[in-house]
Amino acid sequence: MIKTDIIIIGAGPCGLFTVFEAGLLKMKCHLIDYLPIPGGQCSEIYPKKPIYDIPAYPEILAEDLVNNLMEQIKPFNPGFTLGERAEYLDKSGDNFIVTTNKGTKHEAPVVVIAGGLGCFEPRKPPIQNIKDFEGKGVDYIIKDPELYKGKKIIISGGGDSALDWAIYFAKTANQVTLVHRRNSFRGHLDSVETINKLAQKGEINLITDAEVKKIEGKDKLQSIEIKTKQGEEINLNTDFWFPLFGLVPKLGPIKDWGLELEKNAIKVDTLDYSTNIKGIYAIGDVNTYPGKLKLILCGFHEAAIMCQFAFKKVFPGQKSSFKYTTVLGGIQGFEK
Amino acid sequence: MKEITINVIDETGKKHKIVSPLEMGLNLMDILRSHDLVEGACGGMALCATCHCYIESEHETSSQKDDELAMLDQLFTLDEEKSRLACQIPIVEALDNIIVKIAPPD
Numbered sequence: 482m483i484k485t486d487i488i489i490i491g492a493g494p495c496g497l498f499t500v501f502e503a504g505l506l507k508m509k510c511h512l513i514d515y516l517p518i519p520g521g522q523c524s525e526i527y528p529k530k531p532i533y534d535i536p537a538y539p540e541i542l543a544e545d546l547v548n549n550l551m552e553q554i555k556p557f558n559p560g561f562t563l564g565e566r567a568e569y570l571d572k573s574g575d576n577f578i579v580t581t582n583k584g585t586k587h588e589a590p591v592v593v594i595a596g597g598l599g600c601f602e603p604r605k606p607p608i609q610n611i612k613d614f615e616g617k618g619v620d621y622i623i624k625d626p627e628l629y630k631g632k633k634i635i636i637s638g639g640g641d642s643a644l645d646w647a648i649y650f651a652k653t654a655n656q657v658t659l660v661h662r663r664n665s666f667r668g669h670l671d672s673v674e675t676i677n678k679l680a681q682k683g684e685i686n687l688i689t690d691a692e693v694k695k696i697e698g699k700d701k702l703q704s705i706e707i708k709t710k711q712g713e714e715i716n717l718n719t720d721f722w723f724p725l726f727g728l729v730p731k732l733g734p735i736k737d738w739g740l741e742l743e744k745n746a747i748k749v750d751t752l753d754y755s756t757n758i759k760g761i762y763a764i765g766d767v768n769t770y771p772g773k774l775k776l777i778l779c780g781f782h783e784a785a786i787m788c789q790f791a792f793k794k795v796f797p798g799q800k801s802s803f804k805y806t807t808v809l810g811g812i813q814g815f816e817k
Numbered sequence: 818m819k820e821i822t823i824n825v826i827d828e829t830g831k832k833h834k835i836v837s838p839l840e841m842g843l844n845l846m847d848i849l850r851s852h853d854l855v856e857g858a859c860g861g862m863a864l865c866a867t868c869h870c871y872i873e874s875e876h877e878t879s880s881q882k883d884d885e886l887a888m889l890d891q892l893f894t895l896d897e898e899k900s901r902l903a904c905q906i907p908i909v910e911a912l913d914n915i916i917v918k919i920a921p922p923d
Contacts (some may be wrong), residue, residue, distance in 0.1 A: 526864060598858055598865065604923065606892050639890055663897075667883075667890050709887070727891040728859055729923070730865050744856055775860050 483560060485511040486587040486795045488579050490567045490735070493521020494778030495765030496595035497550040499688045502788040504557030505806065508795050511560035511587055511814060513567045513579065515733075520547035521597050536778060547779075562587065566600060570738045575794075578762060591760055591791045594740075594747060595780070596767040600733035604726040606637070608696060619722050629721055631655050632659025635705060637693055638725035644668035646723065648675050651684045655763020658686040658717060660693055660707055688715065696722065732767075743769050751791035754783045760794050821913040822875045826873070827854055828919050837908050843872070845917065846904035861904035863888050866923060871899035874916040878906045890894055 487503050489496045492514035501508045518524050523532075523543035531540045533792060541549075565581035570592070572578070579587045603621030605611060611619060623629070623646060630791035634654045636647050639661040645668075647659040659676065666673045688707060695706035705722055707715040730744055741748040741757040746769035754762050764787055765780035772781075792801040806812065819839040824833055837848045846868040850857040856867035863884040869892060872878055878901060881889075885905045889895055901922070906912075 522859075522862075527862065604891060604893075612873070640887060664892070667887050728887070730867075745858065766858075 482578075483511055483562070483585070483587045485509050485560060485587065485589045487511070487591045487791060488513065488595055489578065489593045489595055490514075490579070491521060491595035491597055491765070492516070492519040492561065492563070493595060493597045493765065494546060494550060494777050495597075495784055496521070496593070497547070497554055498558050498781050499593055499595060499764065499784040499788065500554040500559045501550075501756045502785045503791070504554065504812075504814065506788055506792045506801055506805075508591075508788070508792065509559070510557070511589070512560065513562045513565060513581060513587065515564070515566040515600050517564040519551060519561065519563070520544070523547050532777070534776060534778060535620060539638070550729035556812045558815045566733065568734045575760075584718065590794050592596060592761070593784075593787065593791070594735060594756075594761065594763040594767055595765045595784075596732070596735060597765060598730035599735070599745070599767065600731060602731045602733070604729045605722075606693065606724045606726065608693070611696065613671055613704045614696055614722075615700060617695065617700065618698060619724070621724060623723060625648070626653065632720040633718065634658070635660060635693070635717060635719045635722045636725060637661070637723070638727075639663060639666045639668065640725065640727060641668040641672060642727075643723075643725040644672040644676055646725065647685055648679065649674065651679050656686065657684075658719070659752040660688045660691055661690045662690065662710075670763060691715070693722065693724070746773075754787040755790065819910070821915075823848060823908060823912065824874075824914065824916045825849065826916070826918040828921055837842055838856065839908060839910060841908075843908045844904055845906040845908060845912075846902070847905050848916075849917070849919070850907065855903060857904060859904075862900060863902050863905055866892055866917065868903040869894065869920040870903050871918040871920060872895055872899055872901055872915065873899065873918050874914070876912055876915040878912070878915075879909075881905065892920075893922045894923050896920075 485512045486508040492512040493502045494498045503510050565583045568582045569580040576588050576590050577637035579594045630653050633656045635658045637660045650657045679685040691707050691709040693705050697704050704718050749763050749768045751770045764783040765773045778808035819834050823835045846857045849855040858863040858867045885902050889900050
């Protein structure tokens with residue numbers, strides 16, 4: 482069990498800056514993030530993009546902002562659980578226990594959700610019974626390609642992921658069918674050329690201008706029905722179907738924690754950025770309130786205010802004395 | 818300040834007439850989001866498609882970059898003729914009286 486004062490879910494800019502503001506009030510933090518590196522979107526999606534609305538920086542690259550924040554919070558020696566998704570929330574007396582998908586447990590009196598856009602989850606085709614076959618022949622993410630060796634596989638999609646896996650499985654699977662709803666692909670030119678060559682050689686069964694419309698099976702997936710734009714129906718027996726239509730941001734397991742939500746965001750009180758669950762706060766892009774602006778600088782502000790109130794739960798009965806860092810004569814961090 | 822009018826049909830079919838300023842460097846998603854008509858979750862990076870809309874009038878909108886095309890290509894609610902991500906359309910004078918329909922969630 483990892484014990485700390487504040488569990489921060491999301492290691493993006495707002496989560497990182499929370500460590501600083503909490504540290505000034507002598508509260509220790511531990512961050513959990515599904516991504517394997519800190520920085521959230523700034524590190525994962527647009528590290529080389531310049532940001533222009535950080536006060537005092539006319540222009541700063543997203544990755545530099547993250548690096549600076551990591552440097553700024555170093556004295557406060559935060560803990561990190563990276564590459565794991567915060568999955569479950571439980572109470573233990575006055576404390577919360579947050580458990581990740583890999584079973585790592587964290588305990589603290591305060592939880593701060595700074596999850597940004599949330600977790601990126603696979604976009605699922607609108608087929609009514611698709612849920613019945615998830616993990617039973619329908620897989621959105623291919624974790625262990627060895628599992629599919631010698632099997633019949635159907636892949637849907639026209640992007641890099643669909644093309645790359647179709648090329649890969651052409652060598653190892655018993656049969657590969659690639660279904661795409663248009664007759665051109667958006668993947669890399671090299672991949673598109675390879676797919677066309679494999680199709681010509683008969684190593685991939687290529688069906689374009691078509692979509693999977695029905696899936697069937699008894700205990701697991703057995704067959705799918707494809708419909709072409711011309712109205713032709715094609716039925717294929719298969720062991721697996723991989724619908725690879727990219728990722729869509731979702732709140733993830735947090736949505737089941739009993740928090741009051743509005744349009745995929747967590748409602749907060751702007752007095753202290755508290756949620757409807759006492760001791761759980763939400764800051765940054767993941768929260769919503771009247772007049773909300775999804776800006777990093779607003780998330781920083783929310784972190785600073787929120788920490789003043791979190792202090793009362795971490796140190797009940799003690800009075801926090803707000804001091805300017807210039808008056809403190811520098812930052813007094815924690816010993817390792 | 819110069820302004821244009823944007824006609825929006827929301828997901829329920831309700832029509833809205835929105836006046837948008839021209840000289841603030843806004844994009845269509847900014848305007849639609851400020852009226853609570855789209856979520857615009859990713860903030861305009863063509864990453865989430867929560868501002869997916871259909872251009873219902875003949876207005877010529879800005880050209881599409883690869884990021885947008887790749888995102889649109891993955892949507893089940895795609896209309897190859899009309900689909901756009903509102904975040905990729907800068908507000909310009911030529912869009913005056915454009916008709917935009919909000920796409921259903923994907």
